[in-house]
Amino acid sequence: MTNSDGPSVAKGQPGLVRAALFALCPRCGAPGLFEGAGQFAETCRGCGLDFAAHEASGRTLYPLVLPLVIGLVLGALRFDDAFHPPLWVHLLIWPPVVSVTMIGAVRLGKVLGLMRHLAREEL
Numbered sequence: 850m851t852n853s854d855g856p857s858v859a860k861g862q863p864g865l866v867r868a869a870l871f872a873l874c875p876r877c878g879a880p881g882l883f884e885g886a887g888q889f890a891e892t893c894r895g896c897g898l899d900f901a902a903h904e905a906s907g908r909t910l911y912p913l914v915l916p917l918v919i920g921l922v923l924g925a926l927r928f929d930d931a932f933h934p935p936l937w938v939h940l941l942i943w944p945p946v947v948s949v950t951m952i953g954a955v956r957l958g959k960v961l962g963l964m965r966h967l968a969r970e971e972l
Contacts (some may be wrong), residue, residue: 851910859960862875862876862877862878863875863878865957865961865964866957868882868960868964869953869956869957869959869960870956871951872956874895874896875896875947875960875963875964875967876892876893876896876898877893877895877896877898878895879893879894879895879896880894881893882900882960883956886952886955887952887956887959887961888904889901889903889904889949889959898967902972903962903963903966904935904959905958905959909962910955910958910959911957913955913957914951914955915953917950917951917954918923921943921946921947921950925939925943928942
């Protein structure tokens with residue numbers, strides 16, 4: 850949506866998945882949302898948004914992570930039951946699968962929480 854003053858405010862804002870995958874600020878779209886694999890940077894380089902104030906820590910991500918852990922364990926058991934691979938195959942497959950799944954889920958959960966906080970602040 851545009852008006853005579855220029856582009857709308859939401860033009861530079863990435864979606865939830867794009868913000869989590871590419872570490873983009875949900876407010877302005879600038880890169881640098883995450884400092885580590887799943888930890889927010891202090892502030893946005895583009896708009897100055899304070900990410901540290903919205904850091905989800907402690908038990909806030911349990912409802913997201915626990916079902917994924919259960920699903921991964923059940924998937925590993927089903928994989929073992931179906932194919933009966935040797936132990937070294939499990940050691941090769943599951944660490945990267947678990948790492949990518951957990952990091953992706955934590956990033957999505959944190960960006961979702963940040964977007965919800967931003968939406969509440971705008972009201």
